[in-house]
Amino acid sequence: MDKLVKSIQEAVKLSGLKDGMTISFHHHLRNGDFVLNMVMEQIAGLGIRDLNVNASSLFDAHMPILEHIKNGVVTGISADYIAAGVGRAISQGIMQKPVQFRTHGGRPSDIALGRTPIDVAFIAAPTADPMGNCSGKYGKSACGSLGYAFADAMYAKKVVVITDNLVAYPLQDFSISEDYVDYVVTVDAIGDPKGIVSGTTQITRDPVGLVMAAHAARVIEASGLLKDGFSFQTGAGGASLAAAKFLKDIMLEKKIQGSFGMGGITGYMVEMLQAGCFRNLMDVQCFDLKAVESIRTDPRHLEISAMQYASPSSRSAAVDSLDVVILGATQIDTDFNVNVHTDSNGYIMGGSGGHSDTAAGAKLSMIIAPMFRARLPIVTDKVTCVSTPGKDIDVLVTQGGIAVNPKNQELQQRLMAAGLPVVDIRELKEKTERITGTPKTLAKGDRVVAEVIDRYGQLQDSIYNVPTK
Amino acid sequence: MDIKQIASAGTMESSDVYVEIAPGNGTLEISLESVVVQQFGDAIRAVVLEVLQEQQVDNANVRIVDRGALECVLRARVETAALRGKGNV
Amino acid sequence: MRRSMLFLPGNNPNMLINGNCLGADAIIFDLEDAVSPAEKDAARILVRNTLRYMDFGGCERIVRINSIDTPYWKKDLSTILPWKPDMILLPKTGAAADAQAVDAYLTELEQQLGMEPNTVALMPLIETAMGVENAFSIATAAKRVRALFLGAEDLTTDLQCKRTKESKEIFYARTRLVMAARAAGVEVYDTPFIDINDDIGIREDAAFAKDLGFSGKVSISPRHVEVINEVFSPTQSEIDYAYEVLDAIALAKKQGKGAISLRGKMIDAPIVTRAQQTISMAMALGLGREEA
Structure with missing residues (x-):
């Protein structure tokens, strides 16, 4: 049996791809990815149209997809995250059919449950053998974990692995195994390493970020959750990383050994592993070179699939064992609903990713955000888009005060007893508006350009077009 | 009062505002570019006019490039630009 | 109570508008070294507006004006005084006469503005050899002098010695200033610790200053504020x-x-x-x- 085919075009032909079908991509190569664009170009060249693209995320490296949308090659998009460039075009109404946003857990869940069947999955693989065993840990385009690609490989009708580092059979330390793979294609480069991983992820030097981070660490300390066996996830944003640094100091000083750190993994989490703050890292995606190096060499650093990470229909998911997660927000309302999908002018520039999944699973879900950005208050009466429902958020940490969701009275009491500056979220909103002034509410379009599907597969909110003047 | 010379104040950094003021053609012309124009455009214009009035500037071309400055910062930058334009530093 | 005092550059809106959130007991708006000559006017107006419009809550507001050998200091004072800064930090104070010159002008302004005399306090910054030698007479130069502040960077330049992290070179100046201030019955504040990334060094340096008798310590970095507060708080x-x-x-x-x-x-x-x-x-x- 020979799975090796000469070109992407040949693989597309062999896969039987036809008008109206669904294809999928993963985003481990992030803004350095070449594969989605290469595949789409071949598909367009073959005259195939009306496709539904199910990508775990779309970055601005994928801007060429806008041409395929205009030409009718792509008529449907489903993604967990869409960066600002592509997002702006969608907000301006480039698609006839609304985009479907899912979460990192909801996407594999809906794939596994057959709600969003995939006809052909194209899997960018930094290393593969001729039978399709593949890994993200090795090769010039190494990205570390391949966590988001597992569901695609397991459930798509046809699976094409695309690599720029073909090695002899069998590839030893594979992530996705040959039994799922139909075809293997080699290309010169699957991505630009500079866009795949950043060199180092830096802790913020911004004084406000540091104040928020210090508050965040003290909230965790006061929550009662910080003890042996502690589990933790944080984002790669500057203030979140700084919070991890302060947390690390506390854990080392108090000699607390946590069980696992999770998420998109940065070098900072690797340092916490090496310092003994955690027994393991559970890694669905690597953010920097240090994380890639660690997942390749350190057996304590575990690769997990998006299903194990966050799927609500898995028999269990790691998010359900999570103690604390630190998350960001572009807006949060007085009911603690969080928006991470749209920017201050209503344009799509993000998505839930693992936001809703970890918020639903973790015992303590913390939002860390400044009181205002560029004169716009973070707290509003009603968010433009509900990305994560307020019932799953416990606390908002800003530089000007800490607002606890009234549903979590115990946390509120613990934080007050620890002398932390606890404020009512409505007071925080007023306090901020005394500094910034009260912003006018945005004019909303009349057409739905995206649907936000919650992790359980239900419609949670709709995003409207941004009217052009 | 007239603006004698082209002058500017402020920067393009986040939370700041860049104000440029030049001699006018008999009227007061204000152009505004702001990252928060939808939410605060009217408020910004009102404050700029108020400060220029305080400075007795009624004949000038004023260009505002706002990066999300708070009102107290906006007031300071417009006042500084006006004083500099009047040669009154 | 001023355990920590934090310098903020006077022409940087992003820092100024968040000054009250950084944990310091007092904020020093800097019109001197942090502002280039071409921006002195802009900074003066920006700091005045910050004093006027921003609520600093319990955080004390201090302004470092330009020294009296510059053309700026009177304009600095007349611009900001209507918005009642708590205290004026006077750089390069070398003799009682320097403090008295500023005191006289402040008194004049307070009168014009209908403020109680001595409403605004004065804190001479001692950063020259002459200033150290005259510390007691400076501390007692006027009623509004409520504190002394040691500035080691300029001082070591004046002394023609190297500024080191160990700070042995300023031991005499530190003890001399504490002695002078305590004899005069005023507070005394220690020089900033320069290495903003040395978390252990700042703690040791602040603890040493506390042991010498300083009332608190000034910082140029928000990162140092929490440590300074901790060191200068009773356990x-x-x-x-x-x-x-x-x-x-x-x-x-x-x-x-x-x-x-x-x-x-x-x-x-x-x-x-x-x-x-x-x-x-x-x-x-x-x-x-x-x-x-």
Whole structure:
């Protein structure tokens, strides 16, 4: 049996791809990815149209997809995250059919449950053998974990692995195994390493970020959750990383050994592993070179699939064992609903990713955000888009005060007893508006350009077009 | 009062505002570019006019490039630009 | 109470508008070294507006004006004074006459503005050899002088010696300033620690300053504020001991005893005074007992 085919075009032909079908991509190569664009170009060249693209995320490296949308090659998009460039075009109404946003857990869940069947999955693989065993840990385009690609490989009708580092059979330390793979294609480069991983992820030097981070660490300390066996996830944003640094100091000083750190993994989490703050890292995606190096060499650093990470229909998911997660927000309302999908002018520039999944699973879900950005208050009466429902958020940490969701009275009491500056979220909103002034509410379009599907597969909110003047 | 010379104040950094003021053609012309124009455009214009009035500037071309400055910062930058334009530093 | 005082550059809106959130007991808006000559006018107006429109809550507002050998200092003062800064930091104070010149102009402005005389306090920054030698006369130069502040960067340049992290070169200046200030009955604040990434160094440096008698320490980095606050706050055991001292005194008075001992040590007047200082600070920090 020979799975090796000469070109992407040949693989597309062999896969039987036809008008109206669904294809999928993963985003481990992030803004350095070449594969989605290469595949789409071949598909367009073959005259195939009306496709539904199910990508775990779309970055601005994928801007060429806008041409395929205009030409009718792509008529449907489903993604967990869409960066600002592509997002702006969608907000301006480039698609006839609304985009479907899912979460990192909801996407594999809906794939596994057959709600969003995939006809052909194209899997960018930094290393593969001729039978399709593949890994993200090795090769010039190494990205570390391949966590988001597992569901695609397991459930798509046809699976094409695309690599720029073909090695002899069998590839030893594979992530996705040959039994799922139909075809293997080699290309010169699957991505630009500079866009795949950043060199180092830096802790913020911004004084406000540091104040928020210090508050965040003290909230965790006061929550009662910080003890042996502690589990933790944080984002790669500057203030979140700084919070991890302060947390690390506390854990080392108090000699607390946590069980696992999770998420998109940065070098900072690797340092916490090496310092003994955690027994393991559970890694669905690597953010920097240090994380890639660690997942390749350190057996304590575990690769997990998006299903194990966050799927609500898995028999269990790691998010359900999570103690604390630190998350960001572009807006949060007085009911603690969080928006991470749209920017201050209503344009799509993000998505839930693992936001809703970890918020639903973790015992303590913390939002860390400044009181205002560029004169716009973070707290509003009603968010433009509900990305994560307020019932799953416990606390908002800003530089000007800490607002606890009234549903979590115990946390509120613990934080007050620890002398932390606890404020009512409505007071925080007023306090901020005394500094910034009260912003006018945005004019909303009349057409739905995206649907936000919650992790359980239900419609949670709709995003409207941004009217052009 | 007239603006004698082209002058500017402020920067393009986040939370700041860049104000440029030049001699006018008999009227007061204000152009505004702001990252928060939808939410605060009217408020910004009102404050700029108020400060220029305080400075007795009624004949000038004023260009505002706002990066999300708070009102107290906006007031300071417009006042500084006006004083500099009047040669009154 | 000023455990920590934080410098913020006077022409940087992003820093100024968040000054009250950075944890410092006092903020020093800097019109001097942090502002280039071409931007002195802009910074002056920006700082004035910050004083006027921003609520700093319990955070004290200090302005460092330009020194009296520049053309800026009077304009600095006349611009900001209507919005009542708590204190003026006067750089390069070398002699009592420098402080008196500023005092006279402040008095004039206060009169014009209908403010009570001596509303705005003055803190001379001692950063020259001459200033160190004249420390006591500067500290007693005017009623509004409420504190001295040691600036080691300029001082070591004047001394023609190297500024080191160990700070042996400023030991004399530090002790001399503490002596002068305490003799004059004013507060005294230590020079900033320069290496903003050295978390251990700042703690040691602040602790040493506290041991010498400084009331607090100035910082150029928000990162140092929390450590400085911690070092200059009484510890729980210090607070507990202070309460024990005062309880023992109260009990002895009731029993009509003269000499009192606690933990096998005689309690004399200085120990009582110190206990009272500790408790008043603890109360200010909300660490004191509920009932007084």
